Amino acid sequence: MPGSARTRITxxxxxxxxxxxxxGAALRPTTALVREALFNILGELVVGAxxxxxxxxxxxxxxxxxxxxxxxxxxxxxxxxxxxxIRVTAARxxxxxxxxxxxxxxxxxxxxxxxxxxxxxxxxLDAPYRDDDSAVALELIAQGPPAVMVCEHHRARHLPxxxxxxxxxxxxxxxxxxxTFWRREPSSRSGAGDxxx
Numbered sequence: 001m002p003g004s005a006r007t008r009i010t011x012x013x014x015x016x017x018x019x020x021x022x023x024g025a026a027l028r029p030t031t032a033l034v035r036e037a038l039f040n041i042l043g044e045l046v047v048g049a050x051x052x053x054x055x056x057x058x059x060x061x062x063x064x065x066x067x068x069x070x071x072x073x074x075x076x077x078x079x080x081x082x083x084x085x086i087r088v089t090a091a092r093x094x095x096x097x098x099x100x101x102x103x104x105x106x107x108x109x110x111x112x113x114x115x116x117x118x119x120x121x122x123x124x125l126d127a128p129y130r131d132d133d134s135a136v137a138l139e140l141i142a143q144g145p146p147a148v149m150v151c152e153h154h155r156a157r158h159l160p161x162x163x164x165x166x167x168x169x170x171x172x173x174x175x176x177x178x179x180t181f182w183r184r185e186p187s188s189r190s191g192a193g194d195x196x197x
Contacts, residue, residue: 007060010036012067014093020085021058029060030126030152034174038150039068041172041181042122045148046070049121052146054106054137059086061124066095074100074116076109107133110140118144126152134159142166149182 006018010032021029030038038061039046047069053062054076062073077083083103090096102109106127110117117123123146127133134153141149142164149166151159155178161168166182173179 007058008032009060009064009067011039012064012069014063014067017067017093019058019060019063019089021060022079022081022085029057031174031177034152034177034179035061035064037172037174038124038152038179039064041170041179042148042150045122050074050119052076052117052120052123054110054123054125055127056082056086057126058082059089061126062086062099063089063093063095065122065124066093066098070098070122072098072100074102074120076102076104076106078103078105107136107140110137114140114144117141117146120146122146122148122150124150124152129154132157138163138166145182145184147184149184151180153178153180 007021007029009015009017046065049070051065051070051073053073056062056075056077059075062075066073075086080103083101086101090099123141125134125137134151145164145166155173155176159180165185167185168180168182170181171178
């Protein structure tokens with residue numbers, strides 16, 4: 001497709017299939033190494049999950065989640081060329097009915113839709129390294145937290161151990177990239193917490 005490059009899905013139903021990414025755009029797709037590590041850590045939590053991919057870029061993480069058994073993915077990305085390609089990839093893979101694509105600013109969307117974050121099983125946040133909104137986004141997400149929250153960020157950036165009902169449970173570093181995992185603590189009326197240990 002003119003104006004696009006290709007990234008391959010690493011595992012699952014669509015292993016080896018390609019995700020289109022805008023050629024030459026200022027997007028930083030999550031590497032195959034980091035995606036494989038992410039989903040190895042999440043394991044069976046992905047199966048049947050409602051997954052939210054924030055700063056989705058061309059959707060490589062979200063499509064990887066669908067390939068590995070997620071029930072649905074909401075992609076939120078401000079770059080219209082990228083969200084147009086998400087829709088093209090979803091049609092090519094035959095999963096458009098499991099995808100919701102939002103073109104808009106992530107922080108503004110989080111302020112408007114806390115109910116959607118609260119209903120999510122897994123939320124993935126990958127803000128641009130050069131203009132990192134991770135801390136602000138995390139505070140908004142913590143107001144109605146998902147069961148599991150994961151942030152991809154530069155290894156030099158340190159994010160809080162706790163934010164609202166989210167408690168950090170794991171960190172993993174791959175080159176310049178760090179993945180930080182939080183899980184939602186149970187409320188006083190609920191049972192055991194959800195998520196990565």
